[in-house]
Amino acid sequence: MAASITTTCPRCGTVVLEREDLLLVVDRWADVSWYQFDCVGCARRIVKEAPEPVVSALSFADVPSFSVPAEVYERRDGAGRPVTDRLGADDLLDAVLLLAGTDDVVALATASS
Numbered sequence: 382m383a384a385s386i387t388t389t390c391p392r393c394g395t396v397v398l399e400r401e402d403l404l405l406v407v408d409r410w411a412d413v414s415w416y417q418f419d420c421v422g423c424a425r426r427i428v429k430e431a432p433e434p435v436v437s438a439l440s441f442a443d444v445p446s447f448s449v450p451a452e453v454y455e456r457r458d459g460a461g462r463p464v465t466d467r468l469g470a471d472d473l474l475d476a477v478l479l480l481a482g483t484d485d486v487v488a489l490a491t492a493s494s
């Protein structure tokens with residue numbers, strides 16, 4: 382029997398989802414995680430921060446998840462030299478928007494661009 386997961390949408394309030402309606406993204410390198418779902422009430426994609434207790438609960442519920450690979454942080458400048466700066470908030474927002482725009486994160490992660 383599948384467990385229902387209760388969360389909130391900023392517009393619709395409480396929403397009840399099945400585990401496969403969510404995607405958990407765990408970024409151990411930046412120590413930040415989030416989950417996303419398409420709200421059944423307003424059809425908007427909702428992205429919410431997932432502190433460790435939420436990550437644990439969603440993992441326990443066997444919610445589909447994606448781990449950000451370490452390669453994401455291997456940045457190089459125009460000359461190919463490693464860039465050691467950490468990702469900024471803009472970079473993280475870009476990643477969230479990129480993930481929100483696709484249902485196929487495997488294809489996204491393996492795309493060569």
Ligand SMILES: [Zn+2]
Pocket residue numbers: 390391392393394420421422423424425
């Ligand atoms: Zn909604």
